[in-house]
Amino acid sequence: MRLATSNMFDASIANLQRRQQKLQETQGQLTSGKRIAQASDDPTGAARAERALVSIGRVDANQRALEASRNSMILSESALGDASELMQQMREAMMAAGNASYSDSERAGLANKIAGLRDQLLTIANRSDGAGGFLFGGQGSGTPPFLDQNGGVTFTGVGGSIQTGNMDNFALTIDGDQAWQQARSGNGSFVTGPNGNTAGASTPPKGWIDSGRVTNPGLLTGNNYNIVISGTAPAQTIAVTNTDTGAAVPLDGNPTGTFTPGKGISFDGMAMTISGKPVDGDQFSIKPSSNDLKVFDVLDKAVAELRAPLRGQAEISQSNSNRIRDLDAVMSNLQNVRSQVGERMNNLDGTETRMAALKQYNKSEQSAAEDLDMTQGISDFQNQQTGYDTALKTYAMVQRMTLFQYINV
Template structure:
C-alpha cells in the first residue's frame, strides 16, 4: 500500500477528531451528570430507565392514595369514637333512669339530656370531610345522608363504599355507609336513632312500663354498640393494611431510585479520571500529528 502525504494527513486528522469526540462526550457527561446525554448514546439503558421511571411514578401515586386512605379511614374512626361514646353515655343514663327510686321529674331531666345527645348523634352522622363530602352517605358524597328528627330519621345516602387503589393489586374501601352504621341494629327492627327516640318517649311517659322499656333500650343499645365496634375493627384492619403497604411502597421507591441512578447517573470520579486521560491522549495525538506533518519531502530536501 502506497502511503502518501495526503493519507498521513487524513489519518492524523481522523485520530484527532476521534479523540475530540470522546473528550466532548466525557465533558457532557460531567456537565449533565448523566451517562447517556442523548438516548442514542445508550438506547438499552435509556429504555430501561424510562420503564423504571414509569414504575416509580405509579408507585408514588399509590403512596399518595395510601395517605388519602389513612386520612379517610382515620376520619371515619374518629366519628365512630364519638358515636361509641354517645351510645355508652346514653346507656348509662338509661340504667340510671330505670332505677325505681327515680321520680318522673328526674326522668324528664334525663329525657331532655338525651334529646341533646340525639341531636349530637345526628350531627355526627351528617359529618363532612375536608373537601365538603359527607362521610356516611356512601357514593352520594354531595348528599346529606340523614334528615329528620325524634319523630323519625331518613337515610338519603346509598350502601356504597368509596374506594382508593392503594397498590397494583388492592382497591381498598375507605368508608362505610351510614345505613350500615346507624340504620341497622342487629336483632332489632329499629335504627339507632329509633332506639334513642323510643327511650326518650318512654322516659317522658309516666304510664310507661319503665323496667321493660329500659331493658329493651339496653338490649338495642348494646347491639348498636357491638355494630359500631365491628365497623371500627374493620377500619382498624384496613388502616393496618395501608400501613403495611406504605412500608412496601417506601422500599420500592428506594429501589426504583437506586436503579434509575445506576442506569442514568455518571460516576464523577471515574468520568473525571477518564476525561483527564482522554485530554492526555488528545494532546499526544496533536503533537504526533504536528511532528509527522513536518516530515515532508521538501523539508528533507531543504
Template sequence: MRISTVTMFEQSVSSLNRQQADFMKVGQQIASGRRVVNPSDDPQAASRAVRVAQSQALTQQFTDARVTARNALSQEESVLNSVGDAIASARTLVLQAVNGTLSDADRDSVASELRGIYETVLGQANATDGNGRYLFGGYRDSSPPFVRDPAGDVQYVGDTNTREQRIDASRLMPVGDNGDAIFRSVHSSAGYLAEADAGNTGSLTFAGPDTVNAADPDYGSRLDITFAVAGDVTTYSINGGPAQPYTPAQPIQHAGLSFTFEGQPADGDSVVMDRAENLNTDLFATFEKVLSVLENPATSASDKAALNNTLNSALREMDNSLDNVLTVRASVGARLNELEVVDSVASNRQLNYAEAMSDLVELDYVSAISEYTLRQVGLQAAQKAFVDIKGMTLFDRL
C-alpha cells in the first residue's frame, strides 16, 4: 500500500499537535497548581469541588459574622463591667448616707457624688459601638434608648427585643441585650421588698423583710400593712385582716416572711411588701428617689423616717439591680465562650474542606513534573520523527 505525501504530513502534524496539547496541559497544571484546570479535565471532581467551595464560602461567612458578634458582645461586657462598678460605688454611698449622724450638709455632699455616678450610669446605658449604633436599644439602635422626659424622669424608648445574629448554620445567637432587661428589670431570684407609702406622716421605720419559710402557702403574695391609731392604742392589719396590737421592735412573721417595725406610725400610715419584680425595678428611678431624700433637709421625725425607709429600700433595689447586671454580664461571657468553641469547630471544618478540595483538584507536583518531562520527551521525539520522515523522498535514490 502506498502512502501519499499529504497523508504522511497530515498524520505527522496531527501527532505533533496532540503531543503539544498534552505538553501544554501539564504545563498549565503546574503553573496553576491544580489538577483540574477545566471542568472537562475531571467532571465528577469538578462538580464535587464546587460543592466543597460553596461550603467553604458559607463557613467563612459565618466566621465573619462571629467576628462582628464577638466585637458587639465584648463592648457590651466592657460597659456592663463599668455599670456594675458604678452600682457598687452608689450602694456604698447610700450605705454611708443611712448613718443617722450625718448632717443635711453631709447628705447633700453624698448626693452630689451620687448624682455623678447616676449620670455615669445613664451615659453607659446610652453607649454606642463606635459606629453610631446604641448597644442597648434593641433593634431601635439609631437613637439613644434612655431619654429624660419633661419631668426629668428617665424613660426607655428603645426596643424590647434582643438583636440576634446567625453565627453558624444551626445557631442564632443574641449579640446584644436591650436596656429594659438590664436597667429596668430584676433577676427572677430577687426576693421581697418593702416600701413605705409616700403619704406617711408618722415616724414608722421598717427592717426586712427576710424570708424564713419559702414553703409557706402564702409566700409570694403581696402584703399591705395598714396602721390605725385610736387614742393611745396602735394596731396594724395585713391585707385587711383583723387588727393586731403594734409593738415597736417586735419581729412579725407572716406568709413566710419576717419583718420588724420601729417608731410611732400615724393613723393611716401603710407599708407594702411584695416581690421585687412587682415593685420598683427601675435603676434610674432608684437613683432619683435616693437623690430626692438626700438633697432635701430632714428636720421632722417623719422626714427622718422617710429618709431611713427610702435608703433601706434603695439598698435592696440596688442589690437587685447589681445582681441583674452581673447575671446579664455572665450571659455575655457565656456567649463569648461559645463563640470560641464554634470558631474551633469551624476551623476544623475548614481544614477538612481544604483537605477534600486538595484531594479533588490540587496537583501532585511530583507526578506532574514527571509527566511534564515525559511529555516534553514525547514532543521532541515527534518533532524529530517528523523531520526525518519529511526528508525521505525517492529523489534521494535517483
C-alpha cells in the first residue's frame, strides 16, 4: 500500500487539532470548575443537574414565602401581646370598680380610663403589616378592618386569612373576625345573668349570680333556664324551670328547693351561686354559650355601665361580675389566637430547617452531576498537554521526511 507524504501531513495536522481542541476543553473545565458546559457534553448529567436546579429554585421561592409569613406572624404576635397588656389593665380597672366605697364619679373616672385603653386597643386591631395590608384584615382589606361607628365597632374585612399559595401555604394574615369577635360567651358552656323581677322585667334583682361552672359535662342539655327566688329571707325558696321544655328542674341534693344566699345550687350538670339579698320574685336566666362575644362590645358595655349613675350595690356587683367574666372570655380567645400564631412560628422554624436540608441535598446533586473532579481534571490536562507536545514533535519530524530534504542533504 502506497502512502503519499501529503496524507502523513494531513493525519498529523488532524491529530494536532484534535489534541489542541481537547486540551482547550479541559482547560475550560478547569477554569469554570464544571465538566458540563452544554447539554451535549453529557445529556444524562445535564438533565440531572437541571432537575436539581429547578428544585433549588422552588426551595428559594418557598423560603421567600416563609420569610414573608414569619415577618407577618412576628408582627401579629407582638400586636396580640400589646392587646393582652391593655386588656389586663382594663380588667384591673373593672376589679377596682367593684369597690363598694367608690362613688359614681370615681366609677366614671375608671370608665374614662377604660375608654382610652379601648381606643388604643382599636389601633392595635387595625395595625398595618408595613406592606399596605393589615395584620387582622383576614383575606384582605384596603381599609382598616375595624370600623368604629355609633352602634359599635364592626369588622369590615373578610373572614379567614391570606395564604402564600405555595405547597406549604404559609399564612400572611390573621383572621380578625375570629380573634376579636368570636370569643365564647359566658363561662364557655353557659351564660348566667339577671332576668328582672316577676313584678316587672325592668326591675333589677337585689341579688347577683356568678358566672357558674360545669360539674358534669355529660348532663348538660344546652337549653335555656329561668331561676326564680320566692319568699322572704330567711325562709326563701328557689325554683328552676327549663324554658325550652317548660318542665320544672329538680335541684341536686335540695329536693325542697331551700335557698340561702351565697350557697351553691346545682342541676343538669351546672352549678352557680346567687349572692346578695335577693327578694321575692327575683329572676335569673341561664342560656347556652355561643361564639359571638366581641371584644369592643364588651368594653363599650363596661364603659356605659360604669358611667350609669344611681345604681344599687346588687346591680353594680352583677354588672362588674358579668363584665369581668366577658373580659376573661375575650382575653382567653385572644390568647388562644396568640398561641396559634406561636405554633405557626414554630412550624415555620421546622419548615425552614427542612427546606435548608432539601436545598443542600439538591446542591449536592447538582454538584455531583456537573462539577469537575479537580484532581482528575488536572491530571487529564497534564496528560493531554504531554500528548500535545509529543504530537508537535512528531509533526516536526514528519515534516523532514520528504524527498527534498534528502536532495538538500
